Amino acid sequence: MADEIALGPQPNFGLLATEILKIPNTPALAGGQQLLTELRAIREQSTRDTMVIRQDIANVRQEIVDVRRDLVTISTASYVQFNLF
Secondary structure, three states: OOOOOOOOOOOOHHHHHHHHOOOOOHHHOOOOHHHHHHHHHHHHHHHHHHHHHHHHHHHHHHHHHHHHHHHHHHHHHHHHHHHHO
């Protein structure tokens, strides 16, 4: 086998858990349900915001196409009118 790496002392997770419980905001950590609910709400809002932004971009792109088409129409009409007289 390959040379084994000595991991050294391992953390005492029981002691860590006891210390975590001393943190004032542990209800957010209890079972993680409240935290998970908040994270899901943030994700859902972010998804909605992204959809709105994408729709706004699509609308702007369509407006650009419309303006280009109008400019070509105006330019063509002006050219024809100028050359007729």
